[in-house]
Amino acid sequence: MRSPSPVIASPPGRIPRLFGLLLATLAAVLVLLVAAPTGAHAAEGDPYRISGNVQLDGEPLEGVELTIDGPGGKQKVTTDENGQWKVSVPEKNADYTVTLDEDTLPEGIAVVDPEDDSPNEKDVTVGAGGRVSVNFFIGEGERNVTSFWDQLIQRTFQGINFGLMLGLAAVGLSLVFGTTGISNFAHGEMVTFGAVATSFLVGASTLALPLWIGIPLAVVLSAVLGLVLDVVIWRPLRRRRVGTVQLMIVSIGLSLAMRYTFQFFIGGGTTQLPYAAAPKMSFGPIQMSWIDIASFLISIFVIVAFALWLTRSHLGKATRAISDNPSLAAASGIDVDQVVRVVWVLAGALAGLAGILYAYYLPGLKWDMGAQVLLLMFAAVTLGGLGTAFGALIGSLIVGVLVEVSGLWIPEDLKYAGALVVLIVILLFRPQGILGRRERIG
Template structure:
């Protein structure tokens, strides 16, 4: 007698993880359209308002990041003009009738005495509002008379440093008072870079692939954190865990559906690299299509939680640094003390010899993709708390990620950590001496200088040619 065994088939892990990744993208599509891109604690438009888009005003002091109430701000475009006053939380929401470019002008005469002034060139400002986008940020950081202007991240733009919440000296500050806060913020930024860079280094070490789509794994984690925290309203730790898990799943699905079949067909590394560039572009503009082109802000408390002389750190900066340190120590333990870690290092050293000694190379590569995706997802959501995020957040720091990996030595996880810390510190400290928009140039100049002396990188090994 025949037995029907179709109902007894088990669902394999590949199918299960693929289903989870599909559900995650479905969640993005369902909730992203309804997500207001506003900051933590920002009021939402009244249900009676007919405006489908709005501008979020937020006025704070640079010295202590305290809110400034009672300041009038006018938003205008053509015949439309509306003046609002910042509330006790320093915020005001302005519904606007149509998409377009609006002029936002702060009335300096209404700023309370001693609160500071708007940095030169930032008032009035132009704010671009897309259709259906609510809470487009127009933030003002008031500085003391003659004080230094805040970084772009402090005025609503994306920034790769935490100087918005961690530093703030005036023009009378000493060099030590200017450099020390940026060393601290540079170390925090370096730790965030390290989480993403280690994945790039391990993927290169085990497969030889320079994955140019790794930045989109970072962006995916940031956007998942946004969906779970800002859209679904779940606690921050839930968003961090979800972004990490879904990042690992996304990495697994990428390897299962794309990279593993290409490896089996024997595709060379250069075509694989070109495929990664195409995947990067496809994912990047998919994120833009779903979430829009404007900045998104994760709910967070941006007040200074730790003040040590000129150093001012937010609670999110401290928590992010602790999470990074714990995860990096865990990665070091896994690589040095566990069987899968030793197998990963063996595959990175010599893939053919590792396979000949009985190591399941494909299993190691699959594990590396999961781990790289999880670390990138975690880095993404922490960067989202560290600064405002966009559809191209990962792509904007991809060059720094590769610089960190190259500086530390390709294929070495610990080298990626050292390189990330060096790049992070140089990037932030350089803003004391050069314009903020040239800080990436400083990091790359130092990278070139170090490679001229040590071509294999800080922790890399010399390769014999011939």
């Protein structure tokens, strides 16, 4: 019988405090980065162009504001004395959304299009020629204004949906930290991998498999990725007794390597998965497509199945035991290496599924999409309680709702920063998290 490996114990509460301090510092830095102007926006000298006219009964309207969103970031433009506007964009064969701000129209005037529920918003594609025009039909009419409470209900539902997706990824991140002590900064790239694999399997220019075959295969490939990372990188480092700080640095390097590998293969643009533009259906104040409904139901089903596995199965109970006390679990006969291997497989599968659903939620697949939500995953894990799977789920739901609802009061570009500010405040008053306690749950 193999004797358990010696484990060097850390002072009680020291690791969670250090981890919480690190997360608070990273969150504060991200808030500053998000709030500061960056070079991510399109530049004046970009080679491609979107232009158009805004006229009322043939007469130009001056001073009307429009927002163009797509690759290169958001741009705002105002019509000139001829009712014309134009912006430069960095990519062709890419999708953009042009939104006219009806508040800048003259009194009693609205965008009119009986066949369109959102006539002030148009989706366009900059084709091979690198030019596209967008014109708006303006006339007398009544503006459709959504009440604050309807917006609150819609955003709350979107936040719950986003929180469930975030929870799928955060649960795996929490399990890895609880069983190995690794703060895996490459977990965001494991999220991206699921979407990239799906695009390769179901994309029209690649294998073009049916969606019901491609998505499960992408989840399986994500699970294989988790296993490969453990076998090739993490298990050898564990056997060499590498410290947690060194492991964290390795994970940061792995994150950068994977991220730029994705960029090399799929480019810097945005790729849409099949059915991403499914039409919206109205359920009272809530609007959602069948993709949103499927995402919601899949997330709930997987989370319930995972909770049953964690609380009822032998492996699940062993995972919880290792999270609570690895040395005691090893002394009681639990094969720690085997359980950790299973945890990495589960973490990869959950992260891959979260990436697929997130690509539909945005919508669109980008090479750095996982990195965009990495700190939100850490925020959810820390908010719920370090190393607790159920705490990570609760934290994810809170972060998801905060991110979406905060958009009612702050600019959309800052909504992620708002959630991280809340994280900093909570860490100051309850650093152990919501479910953080001596006897962990989950």
